């Protein structure tokens with residue numbers, strides 16, 4: 001991928017952009033495989049464990065765009081957070097076709113509505129960030145992160161012009177972020193136009209992304225990741241008694257990508273997805289209804305507390321647990337519970353191999369029998385990896 005902003009040094013967000021892809025992938029896979037080598041199942045070797053990497057497009061893939069607003073109300077500049085404030089990066093080649101036009105539309109809205117960009121040093125101004133979610137079919141969900149409600153009447157007045165010029169924008173919300181912190185967004189979401197949800201076809205299901213729900217960065221890669229998880233689960237259950245309904249948990253399920261794929265692949269299973277974000281749970285339930293899947297339910301709860309409590313109940317622990325925690329990993333409490341739980345099979349998808357390795361050290365009975373490097377974050381040192389664990 002060529003990027004003029006990388007070449008001039010204006011943006012260094014893609015830190016490894018000048019490494020040829022085969023070399024970047026080889027080095028990344030090597031790092032992950034070495035890190036996880038102590039946790040392979042007895043008798044397993046890297047050659048038998050590691051499958052081919054999960055790959056997707058290297059450009060125009062990013063499902064979520066995050067732009068920081070600088071400049072003035074007359075001349076707004078949209079940059080990537082943390083990158084050179086003076087350079088407009090609306091044409092970032094990571095963004096799918098159509099995003100640049102929508103961002104230009106937002107700049108026109110800022111000009112017309114005279115919305116002053118937030119000045120971090122002086123703590124003055126109103127619009128902080130612009131967030132765009134893109135579905136593979138080219139539809140968009142637009143979120144304007146504001147310091148206060150002060151400019152909402154002016155934004156409402158001028159929004160129809162943006163919507164008329166950009167029919168791909170399904171919905172617009174204002175996110176209120178009064179605090180002076182580095183967090184990209186605040187807690188309160190105010191709908192401005194449309195229903196604040198966007199259907200994102202991912203693998204074999206549709207995920208219903210809402211403003212404050214997690215969505216994987218690379219939709220094409222995420223689809224393959226979910227299919228891989230579901231395929232491993234089907235393989236584990238193959239040959240089992242067809243009259244029984246194996247219970248499967250998807251902890252940290254977000255919009256339900258793994259749970260929905262598993263429910264499709266194993267219709268007899270009882271799948272439970274658990275997620276702390278109520279918005280994401282609402283989206284996951286919508287995904288299940290759209291796919292006509294009845295064997296799956298979603299609950300809003302803390303994954304660790306729920307797992308401990310549920311396993312202590314009459315049904316006990318599940319047959320298989322799928323876990324996909326944030327970068328911090330499972331942590332000692334959930335890893336410790338999994339170690340003691342008797343759960344035979346775990347599928348662990350991790351966006352931070354270092355915390356995966358720490359979690360594996362805390363559950364030495366669960367060892368890697370299969371794994372794949374997942375190129376979710378091309379051009380960077382960030383790595384996703386999915387592993388299948390079996391109790392030994």
Ligand SMILES: C[S@@+](CC[C@H](N)C(=O)[O-])C[C@H]1O[C@@H](n2cnc3c(N)ncnc32)[C@H](O)[C@@H]1O
Nearest residue numbers: 214252253254257275276277302303324325326
């Ligand atoms: C890496 S994302 C994975 C989401 C989903 N599996 C997917 O593929 O989109 C991690 C998810 O964990 C959720 N989460 C964070 N802390 C949690 C907790 N204590 N209990 C349950 N879910 C939590 C986040 O809201 C986020 O949706």
